[in-house]
Amino acid sequence: MDRIGVGLVGTGYMGKCHALAWNAVAPVFGDVPRPRLVHLAEANLPLAEKRAAEFGFEKATGDWRDLIDDPEIDVVSITTPNKFHAPMAIAALEAGKHVWCEKPMAPSLAEAEAMAKAAEGSGRVAMLGYNYIQNPMVRHIRKLLSEGAIGAVNHVRVEMDEDFMADADTPFAARNEAANGYGALDDFAVHPLSILQTLFGNMTRVLCDMDKPYADRPIPDGTRRAVENYDAASVLFHLRDGISGVLMVNRAAWGRKGRIALQIFGSRGSILYDQERMNELQLYQAAGRESEQGFRTILAAPLHPPYDRFIPAPGHGLGFNELKIIECRQLVGRILGENTLGIGFEDGLEIERAVHAMARSFQRGRWEVVV
Numbered sequence: 001m002d003r004i005g006v007g008l009v010g011t012g013y014m015g016k017c018h019a020l021a022w023n024a025v026a027p028v029f030g031d032v033p034r035p036r037l038v039h040l041a042e043a044n045l046p047l048a049e050k051r052a053a054e055f056g057f058e059k060a061t062g063d064w065r066d067l068i069d070d071p072e073i074d075v076v077s078i079t080t081p082n083k084f085h086a087p088m089a090i091a092a093l094e095a096g097k098h099v100w101c102e103k104p105m106a107p108s109l110a111e112a113e114a115m116a117k118a119a120e121g122s123g124r125v126a127m128l129g130y131n132y133i134q135n136p137m138v139r140h141i142r143k144l145l146s147e148g149a150i151g152a153v154n155h156v157r158v159e160m161d162e163d164f165m166a167d168a169d170t171p172f173a174a175r176n177e178a179a180n181g182y183g184a185l186d187d188f189a190v191h192p193l194s195i196l197q198t199l200f201g202n203m204t205r206v207l208c209d210m211d212k213p214y215a216d217r218p219i220p221d222g223t224r225r226a227v228e229n230y231d232a233a234s235v236l237f238h239l240r241d242g243i244s245g246v247l248m249v250n251r252a253a254w255g256r257k258g259r260i261a262l263q264i265f266g267s268r269g270s271i272l273y274d275q276e277r278m279n280e281l282q283l284y285q286a287a288g289r290e291s292e293q294g295f296r297t298i299l300a301a302p303l304h305p306p307y308d309r310f311i312p313a314p315g316h317g318l319g320f321n322e323l324k325i326i327e328c329r330q331l332v333g334r335i336l337g338e339n340t341l342g343i344g345f346e347d348g349l350e351i352e353r354a355v356h357a358m359a360r361s362f363q364r365g366r367w368e369v370v371v
């Protein structure tokens with residue numbers, strides 16, 4: 001394939017992030033063909049035309065189906081709200097396109113299963129937007145674990161917190177409706193789950209509690225509407241290879257802006273990482289003289305690939321959008337037949353199963369097996 005033809009659906013927060021990645025992947029990595037930005041779809045034509053001009057796409061449409069039917073497109077980036085993921089991804093796969101779809105897969109497990117089924121046997125690549133696993137520091141944690149740097153891992157603790165729902169007077173929004181999911185669980189617990197899956201594999205059983213810090217939120221007519229889902233969740237879990245752990249997520253956590261704090265405890269040491277300080281990790285090794293033992297800070301550097309593709313100097317730091325460029329390189333690599341790091345629809349379905357098992361556990365008040 002000389003040039004990969006790209007279609008982009010949606011141009012909000014993630015749509016722009018995908019567009020930046022498609023524009024940057026060839027110059028940054030230098031080992032893949034420059035993609036051709038063919039067609040962009042938005043909810044209406046004027047917005048699509050505006051964004052196509054800004055992002056460098058050749059054609060614009062107010063109907064995403066035009067893009068699916070376009071023979072010049074090889075891969076479709078889906079960056080629309082969750083409820084559109086299943087119909088758009090399935091239509092794209094059925095039309096013979098590769099798919100790069102934002103997380104989570106879909107609000108219901110049945111839709112996520114249908115997406116995985118459409119991908120299976122399609123002969124096309126179907127990858128999800130789990131960008132945090134692409135951080136060179138997370139990749140380095142994976143390497144350290146595989147080398148036994150902290151011995152056998154026995155316990156993992158992970159917290160994900162943001163504060164966009166922390167104010168009791170933040171207006172009622174679609175994300176507060178039950179129709180859009182359980183709340184913090186599927187809105188963002190899937191991110192820490194993607195990191196756990198990448199480092200350790202899938203969850204086997206879970207015990208979950210969920211909380212609603214505010215019972216209602218303001219609506220435009222001056223009254224308040226009851227909040228239908230949960231902004232916080234706490235989960236005990238077991239991983240497939242016998243590791244126990246705790247997952248806590250809260251989207252009403254004042255002061256936390258993009259926290260994904262990971263603590264990994266092993267038989268010979270510990271590793272700490274926090275996405276808010278995404279260019280460093282802390283390593284403790286129970287080795288050498290006890291009087292000098294302590295956590296060491298390791299800064300991101302060209303020795304932590306693919307940091308070297310962006311910056312030749314250590315400690316200067318990558319950012320969120322660069323994780324998407326790395327993810328884009330993994331996607332293109334898969335399309336070209338390479339075995340790359342990324343979460344496809346099949347593995348993504350395991351993450352969805354864990355989320356739904358957590359919700360069942362909360363509803364039934366007991367441990368649930370992830371199935």
Ligand SMILES: NC(=O)c1ccc[n+]([C@@H]2O[C@H](COP(=O)([O-])OP(=O)(O)OC[C@H]3O[C@@H](n4cnc5c(N)ncnc54)[C@H](O)[C@@H]3O)[C@@H](O)[C@H]2O)c1
Pocket residue numbers: 009010011012013014015041042043064079080081082084102103104129130131
């Ligand atoms: N990977 C991450 O770190 C990350 C971060 C934020 C959001 N997300 C995911 O990205 C997705 C989008 O979230 P966002 O924050 O970018 O939302 P957003 O509201 O900023 O953008 C969504 C865009 O989709 C467009 N759209 C809606 N309906 C459409 C239609 N029928 N056809 C074409 N375009 C349509 C909207 O006009 C808007 O521009 C969600 O699934 C979300 O979970 C992922």
